[in-house]
Amino acid sequence: MVKKPKRSEAASRSKRNQRNKKIKKRENPLGVNFSSRQAKENATQVIISAGLLKIFGVGTLILGDSGIGKSESSLELISRGHKFISDDVVEIFRDKDGRLHGRAPRLTRNFMEIRGLGIINIKEIFGSKSILDETQIDLVIRLKKWNKKMEIDRLGLEVPEDYVLAGTRIPQLHIPVAPGRNIATLIEVASRVFLLRQKGYLAAQDITRRLDKKLAGKNE
Numbered sequence: 001m002v003k004k005p006k007r008s009e010a011a012s013r014s015k016r017n018q019r020n021k022k023i024k025k026r027e028n029p030l031g032v033n034f035s036s037r038q039a040k041e042n043a044t045q046v047i048i049s050a051g052l053l054k055i056f057g058v059g060t061l062i063l064g065d066s067g068i069g070k071s072e073s074s075l076e077l078i079s080r081g082h083k084f085i086s087d088d089v090v091e092i093f094r095d096k097d098g099r100l101h102g103r104a105p106r107l108t109r110n111f112m113e114i115r116g117l118g119i120i121n122i123k124e125i126f127g128s129k130s131i132l133d134e135t136q137i138d139l140v141i142r143l144k145k146w147n148k149k150m151e152i153d154r155l156g157l158e159v160p161e162d163y164v165l166a167g168t169r170i171p172q173l174h175i176p177v178a179p180g181r182n183i184a185t186l187i188e189v190a191s192r193v194f195l196l197r198q199k200g201y202l203a204a205q206d207i208t209r210r211l212d213k214k215l216a217g218k219n220e
Contacts (some may be wrong), residue, residue, distance in 0.1 A: 019164040046092035046166045052102045052135065054083035055191040059135035059171070061090065061102065063163075064143030066104045068177055071114055073143075076184035084122045092137070092166060100168050103134035139171050139194045141187055146176035156193075156201070156204040171197075 017218045030102075051062040051070045055077060064070050071087055078084045086104035095101055104110070110123040110131055123131050140163040144150070162169035177183060 014129055031126075033164070048088050048090050048092060048165070049088065051087050052085040052090045052104075053077055054085065054132055055188060056082075056195065057130045058103065058191045058194060059085075060187070060191055061137050061139045061140045061163075061165075062143065064138060064177070065145065067115075068143045068145060069183055070143060071112055073111065073183040073187060075114060077187060078122060078126055078130055080184070080188070081130075081190075083135070084110075084112070084126075085132050085135050094166075095136075100137045100165060100170070101134050102137050105140060109133075137165070139173070139191065140165075141190055142172060143172050143177050143183065144174055146178035146181075150176060152176060155201070157208075157209075159197075 048061075049063075051074045053060050053062070053074055062074065074084065074087060081201050085102060086108070089105055089108060090102045091105055092100055092102050110121055112120050114120060114124055142160075142163075160172045160174050163172040164170075171194060173194065174184050175183065175190060193203075
């Protein structure tokens with residue numbers, strides 16, 4: 001019986017490299033180079049894996065694991081009239097006043113990748129009014145896959161720690177993702193919640209005061 005020759009180490013390594021390239025291509029079909037780490041910094045710019053839209057005037061950076069629905073949610077938000085800046089990869093830079101802004105890499109500007117549809121051009125589909133070249137970053141929304149063990153603040157009294165980007169602290173909100181939840185609507189509401197908090201209003205504190213007042217009245 002003739003034994004089959006063992007595959008050489010070089011051949012095995014070459015096959016692994018080809019497989020890894022295919023995986024990376026699926027995860028980043030637009031072909032933009034960025035570090036596997038969350039952000040890659042240099043002296044003037046940060047490149048981060050995220051989506052960026054302007055929602056009710058709020059520059060919103062959307063974070064989340066690959067496949068969680070960032071692009072699909074962004075597409076729904078664009079269809080509702082919100083402004084699209086970038087999908088999948090965002091270049092972060094500072095303006096002359098030191099504020100953080102975000103934009104799409106020149107190569108992928110106006111493009112979005114949607115599973116099942118491939119690469120689409122937002123400007124060509126929704127028109128020039130649907131896009132912006134850049135926006136200031138005001139809010140970070142992190143999409144997190146929901147599970148039964150996840151601890152969730154049902155009232156909203158606990159505010160997540162600020163997201164630190166290029167040494168700047170940015171307000172952050174977490175949205176658990178689960179079947180049946182309309183993520184685009186939740187992102188819209190999160191943006192409005194952010195605006196209200198900027199004005200000093202917190203619904204959880206409001207209802208707590210009402211309950212305290214009601215209980216105080218019963219005890220009199």
